[in-house]
Amino acid sequence: MAKILAVDDSASMRQMVVFTLRAAGHDVEEAENGVQALEKARASTFDLVISDVNMPEMNGIELIRLLRQESAYQFTPLLMLTTESAPEKKAEGKAAGATGWIVKPFNPDQLLSIVKKVLG
């Protein structure tokens, strides 16, 4: 299945995402913030990156902006996890190169259906 990088500073959200994706058979790695994620993304190639927006060290939007500049991630789906209360964040994310977003709160089924969609 696909190789996915899940980025979230919240351990519970990260566990949930990782668990769900692994249960669906994906190969998942995790990172706690943008800096860590960037390191991991550069160390290997992921088919999909799902990142929280609000994180210490480096936020998700900055992460997406930097990833998009990497040739390996020029066309890779990069999704952000965001909340409905932050529409401006979506615009900001798009400007940075986000493929789309997953709106919190979400349940495992919703997550999987979105992932399935972007991975085709």
Place this chain on the structure above:
Amino acid sequence: MSIDLSQFHNVFFEESFENVDVLEQGLLELDVDNPDAEAINTIFRAAHSIKGGSGTFGFSDVADFTHIMENLLDDIRGGKRGLDQDVVDVLLGSVDCLRMLLSAAREGTEPDTAVRDAQLERLKAALEGQTQGGGLSEGAKLDVQAPEAPQGEPVQTGWRVVFRPLPELAQRGNDPLRLIRELKEIAPVQVSCDSSLIPDWERYDPTRLEMSWTVVLEENVPRSAIEDVFSWVEDECDLAIVPVVGHAPAGGDTSAANESKQAVGEVEPKGHPPETSAEDVQKSSAEASGSPDPRPSDPVGGARPAAPKKVPSPTTTASQSIRVDLPKVDALINMVGELVITQSMLNMLRDEPALQGYDRLHEGLAQLQRQTRALQEGVMQIRMLPISFCFSRFPRMVRDLSRQLDKDIELVMSGENTEVDKTVIEKITDPLVHLVRNSIDHGIEQPDVREAAGKPRTGHVWLKAYHQVGNIVIEVADDGGGLNRDRIRQKAVEKGLIAADARLTDQQIYELIFQPGFSTQEAVSDLSGRGVGMDVVRKNVQALGGSINVESESGKGSTFTIRLPLTLAIMDGQLVQVGEETYIIPLVSIIESLQPSADMIHYVGGESETIKLRGEYLPVVRLADVLEVSQLRRPKLHEGIVVIVETDRRRYGLFVDDLLNQQQIVIKSLEDNYHRVEGVSGATILGDGRVALILDVDALHGMMAREVMHA
């Protein structure tokens, strides 16, 4: 797939409570007049994270409440609202409420809705107090889709979607094929592609999408379902969604049109009126491309969200950790405890005559002893937490209380990183709260009084923690008025605690405040006097195997010092024999042991035995007497051993028949397995399987003192 979300609840709650602490801490440290952007960001992030998690894991009470809090914080962050002490107060109140909601969610109980609603009102009032100027994304929320009234005769049979992506669309990881596949899932489709825009080979750039598609959906699905598909790319394409009108079988139930948006889609509502003409695709396409600002929420008045600054964050030493359920740790500690007992049993075999000469066995046993000890220390370390877990509540408390009492008080904390057992954190918090309250309420004077006494208007409360030979010491000190010796004495006489003519040192008088039922404050104030007296504080400390004492100087302040054992489960003990019994004295309490010569022994008042040691007279407690151990005859002091022990700066001798060996012992609670016995702090199992009692040297002195007083 169904995934049980409850497996993440523990982590969620732990993390959320931590975030609540971060929130509170951040708010307390916030400089209202000159707020630091990063500090506000941290606060916001904590609230945001709680909201995200609680929504996902289904705790809507928490999520809804945090949402409002987050709005207020967001306004502060975005500069839409100034910061003042009142807002901070409202937010701090909300922190408490949030804690309550989280606790209720964790326990699965009903939250106190009255408290929540009241706090919500306060939050909303604070929110509204500012928005006149700000005007959230009001203008952005364009009219939601107009109702699609089925138009009498011609029936809508489907939709025609004209989709022309910007050439850069693929560069954000979006694939037009995915979008078309998604449409196909909604309804049967006919797809046609216009590739006329693809440039010549020389100018062809495979990363740019220069095509457009027309997709006809052959079913009258809700418009929102189509918009959902394109929600991620709505500002990266020209998109026209127009109804196809025909005379097909009257299908297309529009009642589903308002179905709730999926997490996937979250379409920003657009102002497209439904088109009724199927032909005019050209026109609507043009209209779509000239559609309202693709970023609908960009607020009008320059209140753009601050571009994320690259904060040169200080390299935080992120420590790696895992969360383990406490019962697992305790089970481990218990097992190690059993191992220690087995080890000490094996150790006794070293003296077995039959086993002499087996050097390798003895080496092995010695090694086992060292390793067991190392293992035990390592395991105990797992339970250790920095005392900041307990101290962290005090800044808030001191702030609130001093505001309430119009006192000017600064709290100075030190040694927050001192590690103590988790149980200590849990059990010491209440006594410390009481002591700090006392210092604020009774200790520190009103600013005017202080000034008149030639002291700075700002009073200080110190909270210190540090290690001292085998103990954790926690001090609560203040530079207030000090204990009132005369009033304590008078009260003690009134309560019948001491005789009116009793001759007591200052120290003895101060100690009286630890007597049950003692309280000098005439008017029971709101703060103290909640039925918890200093006697309860002392009891709680003693239950942890610790002791508390007080020093005070009139006009200068008081210091309460709590001493606690480093760990609650193991200690080094000296085994002593009295009659037929074996007792254990904690090694940390022992200064020395000696067999007094006859000329060292003195009698005070003809009765009380003392020994004179290096010029100091020390009272001697006969263990056999206070513990009522039967002895064949009463030995003379020079026939046995006097163990000099020290407690809270008091020294005295414990008279025992003999000293046995020293060993590491695992403390078993007497209260849990039997009941509390005065003079005994616990029990242990010896290497040979016998149970021995661990002496509480502090209490023994008190027992003797009482015997003397009553004699």
